Amino acid sequence: MDLSERKKKILRAVIESYVQTAEPIGSKAVADLAKLNVSSATIRNDMADLEEQGYLEQPHTSAGRIPSPKGYRLYVNELMDEYKLSMQETERINAALHMRMKALDKVIDEAGRMVAKLTQYPAFALAAGSERMTIRRFDLLLVEQNAFIAVVMTDTNVVRNKLFRLDRELSQAQLQMLDTLLNTGFTGLTLAELSPELLRVARHAAQEAYDLIEMVVTFAGEVLEELSRRSVHTAGIANLLEHPEYQSLEKAQSLMSFLSEEEFRPFSPSGASGMGADIVIGPENVAEALKDSSVVMASYDLGDGMKGLIGVVGPTRMDYAKISARLSYFAKGLSWIVSQGGLPPGTEEPK
Amino acid sequence: MDLSERKKKILRAVIESYVQTAEPIGSKAVADLAKLNVSSATIRNDMADLEEQGYLEQPHTSAGRIPSPKGYRLYVNELMDEYKLSMQETERINAALHMRMKALDKVIDEAGRMVAKLTQYPAFALAAGSERMTIRRFDLLLVEQNAFIAVVMTDTNVVRNKLFRLDRELSQAQLQMLDTLLNTGFTGLTLAELSPELLRVARHAAQEAYDLIEMVVTFAGEVLEELSRRSVHTAGIANLLEHPEYQSLEKAQSLMSFLSEEEFRPFSPSGASGMGADIVIGPENVAEALKDSSVVMASYDLGDGMKGLIGVVGPTRMDYAKISARLSYFAKGLSWIVSQGGLPPGTEEPK
DNA sequence: TTTTAGCACTCGCATCTCTTGAGTGCTAAT
DNA sequence: ATTAGCACTCAAGAGATGCGAGTGCTAAAA
Numbered sequence: 001m002d003l004s005e006r007k008k009k010i011l012r013a014v015i016e017s018y019v020q021t022a023e024p025i026g027s028k029a030v031a032d033l034a035k036l037n038v039s040s041a042t043i044r045n046d047m048a049d050l051e052e053q054g055y056l057e058q059p060h061t062s063a064g065r066i067p068s069p070k071g072y073r074l075y076v077n078e079l080m081d082e083y084k085l086s087m088q089e090t091e092r093i094n095a096a097l098h099m100r101m102k103a104l105d106k107v108i109d110e111a112g113r114m115v116a117k118l119t120q121y122p123a124f125a126l127a128a129g130s131e132r133m134t135i136r137r138f139d140l141l142l143v144e145q146n147a148f149i150a151v152v153m154t155d156t157n158v159v160r161n162k163l164f165r166l167d168r169e170l171s172q173a174q175l176q177m178l179d180t181l182l183n184t185g186f187t188g189l190t191l192a193e194l195s196p197e198l199l200r201v202a203r204h205a206a207q208e209a210y211d212l213i214e215m216v217v218t219f220a221g222e223v224l225e226e227l228s229r230r231s232v233h234t235a236g237i238a239n240l241l242e243h244p245e246y247q248s249l250e251k252a253q254s255l256m257s258f259l260s261e262e263e264f265r266p267f268s269p270s271g272a273s274g275m276g277a278d279i280v281i282g283p284e285n286v287a288e289a290l291k292d293s294s295v296v297m298a299s300y301d302l303g304d305g306m307k308g309l310i311g312v313v314g315p316t317r318m319d320y321a322k323i324s325a326r327l328s329y330f331a332k333g334l335s336w337i338v339s340q341g342g343l344p345p346g347t348e349e350p351k
Numbered sequence: 352m353d354l355s356e357r358k359k360k361i362l363r364a365v366i367e368s369y370v371q372t373a374e375p376i377g378s379k380a381v382a383d384l385a386k387l388n389v390s391s392a393t394i395r396n397d398m399a400d401l402e403e404q405g406y407l408e409q410p411h412t413s414a415g416r417i418p419s420p421k422g423y424r425l426y427v428n429e430l431m432d433e434y435k436l437s438m439q440e441t442e443r444i445n446a447a448l449h450m451r452m453k454a455l456d457k458v459i460d461e462a463g464r465m466v467a468k469l470t471q472y473p474a475f476a477l478a479a480g481s482e483r484m485t486i487r488r489f490d491l492l493l494v495e496q497n498a499f500i501a502v503v504m505t506d507t508n509v510v511r512n513k514l515f516r517l518d519r520e521l522s523q524a525q526l527q528m529l530d531t532l533l534n535t536g537f538t539g540l541t542l543a544e545l546s547p548e549l550l551r552v553a554r555h556a557a558q559e560a561y562d563l564i565e566m567v568v569t570f571a572g573e574v575l576e577e578l579s580r581r582s583v584h585t586a587g588i589a590n591l592l593e594h595p596e597y598q599s600l601e602k603a604q605s606l607m608s609f610l611s612e613e614e615f616r617p618f619s620p621s622g623a624s625g626m627g628a629d630i631v632i633g634p635e636n637v638a639e640a641l642k643d644s645s646v647v648m649a650s651y652d653l654g655d656g657m658k659g660l661i662g663v664v665g666p667t668r669m670d671y672a673k674i675s676a677r678l679s680y681f682a683k684g685l686s687w688i689v690s691q692g693g694l695p696p697g698t699e700e701p702k
Numbered sequence: 703t704t705t706t707a708g709c710a711c712t713c714g715c716a717t718c719t720c721t722t723g724a725g726t727g728c729t730a731a732t
Numbered sequence: 733a734t735t736a737g738c739a740c741t742c743a744a745g746a747g748a749t750g751c752g753a754g755t756g757c758t759a760a761a762a
Contacts, residue, residue: 045705139500390735
């Protein structure tokens, strides 16, 4: 059953007022705000209907109404205006995007911080790695007689290294041999395929350098594992306290610790959703701790087939329009930066 | 003026009770607790004296007394028993110390998290780098015709790398030349010494590869800068909310955002203090936001002349004895792990 | 049939008062 | 110097009270 035009307007007025004030709103105020030329009594009737249909709720008899999760859902699906970023806002975001290019990890971490600062909500950011990543090549560099650096590079162009110290001396020739062995025997394999059997075979071939093979391959495995593990960065958790719904210590406490835990694993329902933001409202969340909070997130492209996800967590009464506009703008800019190494067109470096 | 033996005992009883309960304590309770065989009236007189001398405070007439910062200071300086870690505690700490060896950065970050979990207070951890760090060697690896990896290693054995993509092809010979140039001209220099002039000279020598020199040297500069910048990791900020003194949103909010800010720069008063923990109580803190919180920290050795600092922030009524014991134990273990790559003797890997 | 005005009713919230009890300071006795 | 006793203080909690925003319902108007 569809809602009448007027009811939609009422619902919208309720939501938009509640988003701003965090206070229940009464029929009179709606009458003024929604500037339908009807009296508060009419609104009252409509609001009673809306409540019956589950779009509004009453915290207690004779307080105003507040939107229910169902109401929010209707709002974001149908009613929400596309929020236009103001000049000032785009500038702030652009300024934020001008971060020095750093290792991927740091970019992601920093992006989270920026979003937290920008939105005043706790933010999270993660890169979704793939299980199917492989090592493309190994390089070994002798730095002293008894120490060498192993450099591994994955097929997604991520490079990691580690310094190994030995208790014996090592010749350039040995290292060369090892290098060949690694590059012929252990490239193109996923984490799962780096089996112990393989190691045993290789060890044989390596003769006296058998222990080194193991060290380097173990390291390669660690790299693959680290990259495939979606590691979530969170930032700005303290921002929660600024919003009235988390004044009750209990709520704040539990949500905060949930966000700090490493268990927090946001996931985007629309998965590959190219652009625009995903919104998950209150009880739609799977995690218990998020049941009365909402999550808004946008995904961005990391190049090399990797995707990132960035978003914020806040009260159900978030300003979805504004937040999702900012997030998707930010995500788009981030894609540019990360994959092209430059900035989106039309964004000048601020002095 | 020195305090009588009895007064010290009273002060101590007040502090130890207050640390546990976070409630003001009255004369009667002290009389029971401190098992001096005197009546509560006597205690009352002594407590009045202690208050006059600034060791105790009264939140309001006819509440019990609580220790003042001055009182805490006396306590940690003279009265505090060395806290013995229980078997269980050492085991928990040892278990925590069994983290997989990772990049230095991660170890530090993780150490912070562990301390936060262990102590139930927000924790911070940082590595104090030196400004005098230099690049010891460069290595360049050609990975495709138009891409190479630069690996730099500092004199403190930190290794970093970066992948460079070019819009033209590159020969092995060119790279070789570049390599020599870098290793002869740019090693052994601190960040400050990597001057533009030097670059200009080198560019000349490099002929057609002049832009590459710049890219790699810039990268090296970034590495040095990153390492010398003390970057502070914080963890477990949400733990604050568990303690009654931060139930007042205001306090919690301001402290939390202070800790999240990057501006938070703890520093150890005793500087090089080999072992044991440093304690900074309430108003002794320089930062405004910490004026009524305390900081306990311990430093640990990172090997290669680097030092790390790890600590917690909490209410002034922290259990200084317990926390500082744990921290210094943890710090000692950490030194071992980081610098030796092994575990302190007598700590078996738990199954 | 829809909208409006009017009115009695509900209930959260802020305010106030009162009571309670822990803890104090002082004084006089030991 | 220590103790017992006593009057006094004050924060915190429990009711009591009034206010007012907001509602649902009814009956009249459009």
